[in-house]
Amino acid sequence: MGLEIGLAACGVCLVFFGSMFVPVRSCDSGDGIFVQWLMSLAILIVGFFTFWIQNFPGFYPLAMLGGAFWTIGNATAIPIMHRIGMAMGMLIWNTANCTMGWAGGRFGLFGMKANIPASPILNYAGLACVIIGGILFSQVKSTPAEANEQKKAKRHSEDIENSAEKQALNPNPGSDTDDAGDVQIAVPAKQKENTVSEKEKIGAILLSLLAGAFYGNTFVPVIYMTDHPEIFVGYPTDQLSYVFSHFFGIFLTATVIFVFYAIFK
Structure with missing residues (x-):
């Protein structure tokens, strides 16, 4: 029964670890430091409920070190996703x-x-597949863009269309000139896509490996x-x-x- 439980736990990890950054992509995450602190607060709450359900088994400071490792790696997540995208960053790290x-x-x-392992051949073959997959992932061409920027661009495009309609319906020549000027200024905003340089991409890949x-x-x-x-x-x-000691280490770090x-900024 232990194998079945382990595989089921892997499935749960797959779903939740794989989707943990999806909510972040729907908001302006900035450089991710404040977002990470909010994530750590949610993690601490989950850890406390686990602590409570287990009838408060004790606090173990050494486990906090593992939480610190996780937080240091997680601190790089948002900058990585800004440069190579969420999918590619998660696959590499x-x-x-x-x-x-x-x-x-x-x-x-x-x-x-x-x-x-019971079968070293299968064990090494699995490792080889993971490494080869990581190398292939690093070659994927990505065009990362902030979700809020995409929404702004969409709203801006709608504003342009509305402006064009007003221009067609408005008999005031002065207003036509202003609206036309707005349209001409707004169109080049789409040129902001694909601004990540090759150097930044390589740096993000190396940072993903460190994470x-x-x-x-x-x-x-x-x-x-x-x-x-x-x-x-x-x-x-x-x-x-x-769990609670580990999660408290995440929150503290x-x-x-x-x-x-905050002091530096």
């Missing part, structure tokens, strides 16, 4: 995430116990604690018991980033 997670579990990096490395290590502290009961005597073996960002 999840490729790095999978590779980092595989290496840690397969070889027991960072003090974790190594998990030898994936941080995402891939987010659970290392928790796994390290559960793998070494001789060091962490009395600590729970159920990894859900560490996001808050620190936001405070320093």
